[in-house]
Every structure is written in C-alpha cells, then in structure tokens.
C-alpha cells in the first residue's frame with residue numbers, strides 16, 4: 001500500500017510514524033511551504049508535490065492523509081474523494097456543518113473509505129470506558145472537561161489576529177478556538193459513549209482582541225440527561241491526573257455506577273497510560289485501571305490501513321466527523337444568539 005500526505009506540519013509526523021509502524025510506504029507529500037515539504041519528502045525518500053490536486057490524482061497512491069490546517073480540509077477532501085482515494089482526515093473534519101455535509105455526501109456517493117482522526121477513540125481505556133458505561137447505565141449525567149496547559153494564554157500572539165487583518169495562528173490552523181482544538185475530541189468520545197444529543201446550549205469567552213475563544217461551555221442535551229463539557233486552558237501547570245497540566249476527563253454517571261476516564265497529553269503518548277476509574281453501585285466497589293501506554297495515532301493509522309487493505313468499514317467515519325462539526329457549529333450559534341439549538345443527527 002502506498003499513501004500520500006497533504007500538510008507536513010506538527011500533526012503529520014504522527015501520521016508518518018503510524019504508517020511507518022504499519023509498514024506502509026509514503027510515496028508523496030505536499031505542503032504549501034515548499035522548503036518544509038521538500039525537507040520532509042527527502043527524509044522519507046518520497047516525492048514532493050507542490051499541488052495537492054496532482055498528489056491525489058497519482059495512480060500509485062491508494063490513500064491520503066489530510067494533515068493541512070482545517071480551513072483547507074473541505075477542498076482537499078473533495079479532491080481526494082473525487083480521485084478515488086481513501087482518506088484519513090485530521091480533525092476537525094471541516095470548519096462548519098455545511099462544509100461537513102458536503103464531505104459526508106461526497107464520501108457516501110463515492111463509497112470512499114473515509115476516517116476522521118479522532119484517535120482518542122482507539123485508546124484501550126476509552127474502549128473499556130464504552131463497555132463500562134453500557135454496563136453501568138442508564139446514564140443520568142455526564143461531566144467532562146478538556147483543560148490544556150495555558151500559562152500566559154490570555155496574552156499570546158498565537159490567538160490574536162494580525163494587524164493586517166489576517167487570522168490568528170490558531171484560527172488559521174484549527175478554524176476555531178477551544179471548542180475545536182480541545183473540545184472536538186471530547187464531543188466525539190461522548191458521541192461514542194452515548195450517541196448524539198437532541199439539543200445544544202453554549203457560552204464562549206476570550207480576550208476581546210482574540211478572534212477565537214479560549215474557554216467554552218457546552219451543554220449537550222439528551223432526552224434523559226445532559227452532558228456538560230468545558231474546553232479551556234489553565235495557567236497552573238500541575239493540574240490533571242499526571243500533575244502535568246493535562247487535565248482532560250470524562251465522568252459518566254449511571255444508575256449502576258460511575259465511570260471516569262482520564263486521558264494523557266495528546267502529543268506525548270509515551271509519557272503515561274490513560275486511567276479509568278469505575279465505581280459500581282451493586283458491589284460498592286471502586287476500581288482504578290491504569291492502562292499501559294498507548295499511542296492513539298499508531299492505533300488509528302493501523303485501523304485505517306486495515307480498512308484500506310481489507311475493506312472493513314472505517315471508524316470514526318465521515319458521519320462521525322460531520323456529527324462533531326454539527327455540534328460545534330450549533331454551539332457557536334447558541335453562544336451568539338443565547339438560544340438553544342435543536343440537533344437532528346441520524347446516520348440514515
């Protein structure tokens with residue numbers, strides 16, 4: 001199997017490592033920064049291709065990873081789908097519900113193997129959390145947070161638009177703020193645990209001269225319960241399960257008990273394993289599982305390669321990516337209008 005990579009920045013190196021671990025050849029890479037693209041290509045023995053349209057049309061490639069900034073995903077996904085390539089697209093899949101709808105429709109029409117890079121779903125602790133939530137339901141409450149290390153964030157040029165009107169680095173890279181950068185993974189995990197909500201309320205905050213939020217509260221309303229997610233940054237750098245400033249956690253409360261999942265810093269999977277705490281009403285027992293270190297990127301790439309090689313359905317797929325984009329879009333509308341947004345998400 002041969003693949004191409006579009007976008008050779010921070011996240012691409014995890015795709016590269018994942019393909020290398022799976023024994024897949026990276027034959028071509030593309031980046032708008034030619035120096036960077038050529039450097040990465042040389043390191044891999046791959047060809048540098050300046051135009052992504054040419055890369056996706058190469059007949060020797062079966063699949064592409066889209067690792068460019070989120071605002072570029074729509075056009076690149078549509079081109080890759082049209083060229084008949086399987087796609088592993090970084091999250092968020094697109095920058096809005098309307099864009100996501102286009103990608104979903106195109107992928108379905110073409111029958112594309114399409115996976116969105118919500119790699120936390122592959123963590124063994126997250127897989128086990130899903131089993132425990134099903135066992136200890138029915139669910140009546142979810143609390144979740146994704147706080148990342150954020151000392152000095154309220155005075156960072158990365159979040160401030162340029163004097164020339166250009167978007168901040170974060171907006172240019174992720175298309176949006178804390179909800180998209182931190183929150184999207186947790187929204188996807190909650191979808192995987194309990195399905196999709198029927199309504200959304202939200203508030204977002206940030207310094208007045210920033211073009212995206214650095215703190216967001218999201219209420220995901222289900223028929224029988226509500227999930228509360230806060231996505232933010234904290235200046236105290238010893239928060240979280242490992243006291244390293246990575247403070248990301250989902251607590252699911254069911255009539256049969258409580259399940260708490262603590263993740264580890266996204267870009268340092270070798271540092272520690274995720275933690276799962278299970279509290280069971282029937283036995284009054286509390287069990288703490290400390291999982292072995294697991295690299296979610298390697299696991300997600302391996303799953304994608306298996307789908308492309310064996311034709312197994314990709315997951316999380318374009319619908320899952322669409323679902324997260326719908327929630328984020330609705331959250332921004334709810335925050336701007338002060339009104340609850342109804343959500344209608346169905347795979348059919």
Ligand SMILES: NC(=O)c1ccc[n+]([C@@H]2O[C@H](COP(=O)([O-])OP(=O)(O)OC[C@H]3O[C@@H](n4cnc5c(N)ncnc54)[C@H](O)[C@@H]3O)[C@@H](O)[C@H]2O)c1
Nearest residue numbers: 007008009010011031032033067068069070072090091092
């Ligand atoms: N899965 C995760 O946990 C995770 C973590 C970080 C970033 N991301 C996502 O990965 C994507 C990229 O983020 P990053 O941190 O690697 O950003 P980055 O800025 O480090 O890298 C982006 C690269 O893409 C190149 N590029 C810019 N526009 C391009 C275009 N139109 N076509 C081709 N290349 C282009 C840039 O020159 C740069 O080399 C974003 O969608 C982001 O949301 C996901």
